[in-house]
Amino acid sequence: MALQQLNIHRVRNIQAASLPRFARINVCFGENGSGKTSILEAIHLLGMARSFRGTSARTLITHGHPDCIVQGAVARSGGARKLLGVQRLLNGEVSLRVQGAPARAVSELVDHLPLQVINADSFALLTGSPPARRQYLNWGVFHVEHRFFPEWQRFQRCIKQRNSGLRRDRLADRELSVWTRELAESGQRLNSYRQAYFADLAPLFRSLMDRLLPQLGELELRLRQGWDKRLSYGEALAATLASDREKGFTQVGPQRADLKVVIDGRAAEDVLSRGQQKLVICGLKLAQGQLMQDRAQKQCIYLVDDLPSELDAQHNRRVCEELDRLGAQVFITCVAQDDLADQWSQAQDLAMFHVEHGEVTEQSFGETSLDPAAAGAK
Ligand SMILES: Nc1ncnc2c1ncn2[C@@H]1O[C@H](COP(=O)(O)OP(=O)(O)OP(=O)(O)O)[C@@H](O)[C@H]1O
Ligand SMILES: [Mg+2]
Known part of the structure; x- marks a missing residue:
């Protein structure tokens, strides 16, 4: 391209x-x-x-x-x-x-x-809030998995409906359970696309960092999927239903996913110097470019x-x-x-x-x- x-x-x-x-x-x-x-x-x-x-x-x-x-x-x-x-x-x-x-x-x-941007604002990828990292992750999956985007749109629709059901009274129970089931299926699929992408991304990132910053300690990229990984998404939604009702929104799911860079067991943003942070960010962005070439020939x-x-x-x-x-x-x-x-x-x-x-x-x-x-x- x-x-x-x-x-x-x-x-x-x-x-x-x-x-x-x-x-x-x-x-x-x-x-x-x-x-x-x-x-x-x-x-x-x-x-x-x-x-x-x-x-x-x-x-x-x-x-x-x-x-x-x-x-x-x-x-x-x-x-x-x-x-x-x-x-x-x-x-x-x-x-x-x-x-x-x-x-x-x-x-x-x-x-x-x-496009991939590397500039002063890219630090948000490490030190900013989770949406910046979800955006990074979604960008990558979007380009290598064509089923991701329609699924993401479906998920947005379902969660909107479920959240509005959660805010209504008990009469909406039937409707709520329909949207919960749809959401569970969609979220599970979305997560599987992200997990597959992540499994390819993590080793590419590690080998890039070996070249960019070889003296860095044990480096690990972690994906938090947004709910207890021992549970299916449906089980996690069932477990939080009562508290979701109280709060009026869906608390667990792919909308809460996050990425974490860990060095020798500590969060990268807490231990790395500014220059080292920049190199980690470059590593993350270069790894995505590499993966896009490998998986999508783009x-x-x-x-x-x-x-x-x-x-x-x-x-x-x-x-x-x-x-x-x-x-x-x-x-x-x-x-x-x-x-x-x-x-x-x-x-x-x-x-x-x-x-x-x-x-x-x-x-x-x-x-x-x-x-x-x-x-x-x-
Ligand atoms: N809406 C605007 N209309 C006209 N000029 C603008 C507008 N917004 C910014 N500028 C001016 O455009 C110029 C170019 O800005 P730009 O950020 O591209 O510079 P730069 O070459 O990247 O500089 P630096 O080396 O400092 O990063 C600046 O002088 C800025 O004041
Ligand atoms: Mg400039």
């Missing part, structure tokens, strides 16, 4: 940018406030219909304008090109297009343009903002090596043109984009090497 071209209109300080081609490794460089993150944001908008910096359209759209538009072409290697388009209006309206025709759901975009695109912050040169290089090894397309930001020279000196398919006051200029393209020796030899 690769982004082949991108048109940006009115995203933050980028009034208009037309980028007709990309390489596998795309470096956006420029001074603070020049618009580098805004380019990554525009790509994110194309794949997710929203920014990774909050959901408000008001902050995303260039001040004084009513809308922003991003259009792009993506292609699977050897596959047909798909044209995607997203428009966001100040009033919150969103319109999505795939091949020129209106798309109904964001999931259509996500399917065509699977590649995700990495949006990497400000990688060097918190990482020393050696670990910075290791992350870049892993990104390179994955063979995925990467969009990465840095301040000065040669900031990433050390990391990508061997990269064969590389493009550099200079960003200045919202203007984006391609510097050099394709078969380019950042290696000064190679450049001198030309």
Whole structure:
């Protein structure tokens, strides 16, 4: 999967940018406030219909304008090109297009343009609340298990109905038991997809961490499914029925699932330094990219903002090596043109984009090497 071209209109300080081609490794460089993150944001908008910096359209759209538009072409290697388009209006309206025709759901975009973001907000994956980790998990399962998404929608419907049944009086008992049964079946299936995904993800994550942070202690990724694992979901729902009625909502289930990274028996977020946390996050995100390739023969695109912050040169290089090894397309930001020279000196398919006051200029393209020796030899 690769982004082949991108048109940006009115995203933050980028009034208009037309980028007709990309390489596998795309470096956006420029001074603070020049618009580098805004380019990554525009790509994110194309794949997710929203920014990774909050959901408000008001902050995303260039001040004084009513809308922003991003259009792009993506292609699977050897596959047909798909044209995607997203428009966001100040009033919150969103319109999505795939091949020129209106798309109904964001999931259509996500399917065509699977994105992984590595930035300062990625710390939420370790230190934030469970929804960030469930989102991470769901993203992965969505891309490798086509039955997951319809099941997830079914589950949402069932839990909504059950919760509203729980809040009503006893007359709703029959209805409640119907929804409980449906929920139990759906939740059990959802959990089985997550468990199967997790069983493949955990060893990939461990071997990535062996390369990124070999000196780290005994590392373990754990999945909490959201209820006592000795019980079926139906049994767990039966056991909590009385208390669910009291509280007026379903307390156990896949909606409470969580992931935990444990090192030598302790929670990673409690023992790791900031840089080590960042490497664990990179490990988690790279493992998903690897698994998607292995299981779905699809590649995700990495949006990497400000990688060097918190990482020393050696670990910075290791992350870049892993990104390179994955063979995925990467969009990465840095301040000065040669900031990433050390990391990508061997990269064969590389493009550099200079960003200045919202203007984006391609510097050099394709078969380019950042290696000064190679450049001198030309
Ligand atoms: N809605 C908006 N309309 C116009 N300009 C905006 C809007 N929101 C932010 N900006 C400006 O856009 C510019 C680009 O921001 P961006 O975050 O992309 O910069 P950057 O190159 O990533 O900088 P840094 O190196 O500091 O991360 C900033 O100068 C910012 O003030
Ligand atoms: Mg930035």
